[in-house]
Amino acid sequence: MEATSVGAGSRRESVQPGVVGIALAAVLTFALAQGSWQWFATYIGVTLLVVVLSSCRPPASMPGLRSSYVQDLTAYSLVVGLCVAVALAPMMQRWAWLFPMPGTRDQCDRLGTFESLRTEASLADLAGRDRTAMAYAQAVHRHDAIADCLASTTTLWLPVYGVGAALLAGLGAWAVGRARLGRRAAAGSRSA
Numbered sequence: 001m002e003a004t005s006v007g008a009g010s011r012r013e014s015v016q017p018g019v020v021g022i023a024l025a026a027v028l029t030f031a032l033a034q035g036s037w038q039w040f041a042t043y044i045g046v047t048l049l050v051v052v053l054s055s056c057r058p059p060a061s062m063p064g065l066r067s068s069y070v071q072d073l074t075a076y077s078l079v080v081g082l083c084v085a086v087a088l089a090p091m092m093q094r095w096a097w098l099f100p101m102p103g104t105r106d107q108c109d110r111l112g113t114f115e116s117l118r119t120e121a122s123l124a125d126l127a128g129r130d131r132t133a134m135a136y137a138q139a140v141h142r143h144d145a146i147a148d149c150l151a152s153t154t155t156l157w158l159p160v161y162g163v164g165a166a167l168l169a170g171l172g173a174w175a176v177g178r179a180r181l182g183r184r185a186a187a188g189s190r191s192a
Helices: 018-032 039-055 068-094 104-122 131-191
Strands: none
16 A cells, blocks of 8 residues: 655645534524524534534644645634634623623613613503503513614624634644644654
8 A cells, every 4th residue: 555645735635524514504503593692502502612622623733834734724723713603692792791892782772772762652552551561562672672783793793703713723723733743753753
């Protein structure tokens, strides 16, 4: 059996075709999310992340920027980043410390107040009949307006968090790969 070497400019078939399927699942989750991000998105993101980390190993380190290693590492990192972004979306929407964009929450609160007033105006003829029902309708419309506003803002900023997670995953996988190569080289030089 003849061994073939992989040079700096060679192409080889990806060893992790499952990464593409996982990326597609995460993209579909992201694309189909409408309105407020729900906690099920966190479950999906974490599940996909566990599948990626348990069944798709980071690619083995190879020299050269044109090697398929860079392509495989990029794909792996972007899928990890996408899974993290989908998992974080509901948390970003609900926790101000995780999504500290200045003015965003204030604008959404003002929009909620406006929606509450609009609901009151549209149901003005019913106001005298049942104040409790009117207050409930105002609260529901206010909540929905704030949730939709925060969801759309979160969706706009989600790629930044995803790219950040992808960069961290890529740098981590690259560092681990370099450390493994170093250990193998040290073990090889001791045995020689």
